[in-house]
Amino acid sequence: MKVARDKLDVRIVMTAVVAVLVPLAIAGALGLRTLVVYLTESPLRRALPHGATGIEGWSWTEPGPLGQDGSAMLRARIPEDAFEKYAKDLGMTPHTANRAYGNGFSPSYVSLADEPLDWWDPTDEVEGTWVLDQGSSWTWAKWENGFVYVLSWSI
Numbered sequence: 001m002k003v004a005r006d007k008l009d010v011r012i013v014m015t016a017v018v019a020v021l022v023p024l025a026i027a028g029a030l031g032l033r034t035l036v037v038y039l040t041e042s043p044l045r046r047a048l049p050h051g052a053t054g055i056e057g058w059s060w061t062e063p064g065p066l067g068q069d070g071s072a073m074l075r076a077r078i079p080e081d082a083f084e085k086y087a088k089d090l091g092m093t094p095h096t097a098n099r100a101y102g103n104g105f106s107p108s109y110v111s112l113a114d115e116p117l118d119w120w121d122p123t124d125e126v127e128g129t130w131v132l133d134q135g136s137s138w139t140w141a142k143w144e145n146g147f148v149y150v151l152s153w154s155i
Contacts, residue, residue: 044074044139044150047089052076054147056119060112071112074150075119083143087130090139095129107131107140109149122149 045057054077062069078086095107107129109122122144132139137154 042072042074043090044072044152045076047086048076048148049078049082049086052078056117058113058117058120070154072150072152073112073117073120075122075147077146078143078148080143080146083141083148084130086148087141090132090141092130092132092139092141095126095131095140099131101131101133101138102135103155105133105138107138107151109142109151112151112153120149122147 042057042059045055048055055074056076057072057074059072060070107126109124109126111117111120113120122142125144126142128144129140129142137152139150139152141148141150143149
């Protein structure tokens, strides 16, 4: 019995070692900084095309254990021909004047921040807006004056 128990102990130790070493090896291969950035970046930022510049962002999450309610705004300089792919990658579809959204939502580019943000300067125009409607959360975006403007809001 002692031999069988020793083999079991070795398996448990080896499984624990592998569980620790594999993520470290991956982090080493990718670069630990890359892994940390990937895990902490928002999907809105991660979906931006390579070469996006002038990236600005703001976000807020309801304090507390659930932290469900929140909002985010992002602006980045991207080529106009990259916008549609960006919107589609986020699961968005084009907004239309007669499209109905959950909870009476309608897209707007009014800042959600409590403080003024000098970089948030889109027009109120919703033509050309793409929207992801998930019932109690919405994300909408448009390309304007060389920038993509994105708002995301959940309740």
